[in-house]
Amino acid sequence: MAHIDDGGNSGREVSVDVNLVPFIDLMSVLVIFLLVTAVWSQVSMIQIGSSVYGKRTSSEVAKPEPKVYVPFRLDIKPDQFRVLIGRQLISIPKVRGEYNTRRLLKELKKIKELYPEKEDAIVSVSDQLPYKTLILGMDALLESGFPKISIATAEVQ
Template identity: 30%
Template structure:
């Protein structure tokens, strides 16, 4: 008699355990990486006035000069409003903020300001100055919010030989 040999038919199982282990590790790592790759942008304007163009008499043009010797707040009509020399080798950003708050109380509808920056100023100092020009922390109803100063910041180059003036110490 003939024996029938049955061929063993086996279905091999697919082992996906290593793949699942990889996914379990890879998905959280990619999700965490997305949080750290956010980019903050600061919108800038550049002064539209041409060098030969004259200002109108009723127009207030606020300028903050950021130079290695300190800060200077200027007005198109009155000239220097306040001079803020370095304090212990650091820029006086607190004095700048207080000066701008006083100006904002007098002219609340004004939102633009020009920041003249010397070529010798480093990037972090520039960004800190721009942040101080835009807003200040204010306490409203027992919570800290950002009060608006001059959110429309325009950048300009300060003259290379610019120095602080000795006048305009008071605001």
């Protein structure tokens, strides 16, 4: 324990004993922790290095096919769905005041047949439309095989 001795006199001499045991305990724990974590980071680097820099079994260099990015967007407007794939624009107007989801699914499945590797899509919704309209478009995209859906934060004209 820390002890302060004022000497019993009215003099100004003060002796203080500081207990260093807790400080030494803290430092020993920190040193051990740093040593252990340094060992584990080294082991993980060795594992990664052996898998990345392993020997090649084939003499041919495998070149991945270049992927062409095709923009794909579903715009939900107050009066229609608009599907933009590449430079092609498909308009699907409302039928009797309801969105034509059957035709939308048909068009989206055609797009999936043309671009089977495509998984991403962007959805934009007019600001005045309710949230359930966004969900309607997202459900159609998921059902058609486009699981990676992004939502445009600004309304597209």
